[in-house]
Amino acid sequence: MELQSLVDRDISLTDQALGKATIAVPARSHLRKVAEDFLTMARAYASDAKHFRQTGELEKALANINYAHGWLDAGARLGLFDVGGDDRLFTLSE
Numbered sequence: 001m002e003l004q005s006l007v008d009r010d011i012s013l014t015d016q017a018l019g020k021a022t023i024a025v026p027a028r029s030h031l032r033k034v035a036e037d038f039l040t041m042a043r044a045y046a047s048d049a050k051h052f053r054q055t056g057e058l059e060k061a062l063a064n065i066n067y068a069h070g071w072l073d074a075g076a077r078l079g080l081f082d083v084g085g086d087d088r089l090f091t092l093s094e
Contacts, residue, residue, distance in 0.1 A: 003058045010065045011053065014046050017072045017089040024082040035080035042071040 001009075023039065025031040045068035052061035075081040076090040083090045 003062070007049070007053055007058050007061045007065065010062065010069070011046070011049055013089060014042075014049075014065050014069045014072070017069060017083075018042060018046060020086060020089060021072055021076065021081040021083050023080065025080055031080060035075060038071050038075040038080055042068045042075075044068075045071065 021039065021042075023032070023035045025035050045064045049061045049064035049068060052058070052064060072081070073091045076083045077093055083092070085092070
């Protein structure tokens with residue numbers, strides 16, 4: 001697969017995942033800040049990926065979008081996010 005296509009595909013998948021992931025921990029839980037931090041990091045890396053795609057720095061775009069999705073996957077596996085059981089966009093454990 002061509003690098004541009006790979007970047008576009010991964011950004012699309014991560015955008016879908018960002019749209020699906022919601023914070024699952026209660027507002028007063030000590031884990032709420034952790035969940036918010038995970039989501040902030042995912043959004044920041046996704047934004048950086050789009051910037052790098054726009055400037056033609058495709059290797060940086062790919063690295064950033066994969067970091068973004070990694071934050072989402074980790075949050076989903078830890079139970080910080082409700083992802084509706086979606087094991088297509090997220091790596092879930094049983």
